[in-house]
Amino acid sequence: VSERLKNLRTTIQEINRYVPGKSIEEIAREYGHSPAEILKLGSNENQLGPSRFAVEAIRQAAGSVHLYPDVDAAPLKRALSEYTGLPEELIVASGGGMDGVLDTLMRMFVREGKDVILPTPTFSYYEISALANGGRPVFVPRGENFAINTDQIIRAADDASLIFLCSPNNPTGNQVSEKDLRGVLESVNALVFLDEAYVEFADKNFIHLVKEYDNLVVGRTFSKAFGLAGLRLGYAVMSEAIQRAYMKVATPFSISRVAEHAGIAALEDREHLKESIEMVRRGRTQLSKRLNLETYPTQASFILAETYPHLASEITTKLLSKGIIIRDCTSFRDAGKYLVRITVGREEQNERVIELLNNMV
């Protein structure tokens, strides 16, 4: 780096960039497919598309984008209060998706050199965000069936400022148990961030625990079940004390007018939500029954499959040549080289993956 950039913090120079799922444009160019025939099952997007109500709300908001949005997104918070059953004083909404909430919390809680606990394998943005804020990631590998290792987490958390739990966990699909979650919350002084990005597809959620534990923040997103990944809208619920502090430091106007209106409309479209959940539940059964690969039980909108003795990278590359994008999990820390993650789609989409994959293994 040049002399004039010497103030760029060394920790940031050392961060490995987030590895996203491949994009349709990238694969079309690389393999000469037409974009329309590509099946994108690598980023857990909603395969039903967005709610029609949300699309209409986006059109209507378009004419007013010369105006700043509501400063605290109050109408959206009211809608979220209704959806979650929690008071508005415990809710924050954020542009930049849930990742936006996460960055703000990092700025609030992580000090230079303080530990951030990550049960691996898990969503890789936590590690990047921790490093960017001067934190020291401490990895605690998961145990059998990817359950978190509660005792080890508690022991490691002695000097930690933050603990990340993801439920259902990306990329493994399993949820944390209530016993483990309460065990961690009661034994540590660190903030516990529980990522519920996929919770609409799961049997249980832990949102109500924010009323019991002031060190818990539950993160949510409009990117998965609500089908609005392209809009970048997230929210979180937390104790009133954290919420008040959060509102002091959050970027003002972080939620665009368009995103706010679309979010409210999506929350109102219960039919779209129900269809999305039903599609995923049916698809999970279809994939786990029919794939000739060992799959793990999942509560999310994706399924994790074992590719051994074939390398995950080989399988995903072969599928790309057929126009199907799934996620090679090799870049997830502690995931090994034999796991792939497949987004659950509509029946005929799942069928296409099953047929091609079964021919390869």
Ligand SMILES: *Cc1c(COP(=O)(O)O)cnc(C)c1O
């Ligand atoms: C998709 C995802 C998110 C990110 O959500 P955005 O709101 O799109 O930023 C967060 N956590 C996990 C585990 C995810 O898979």
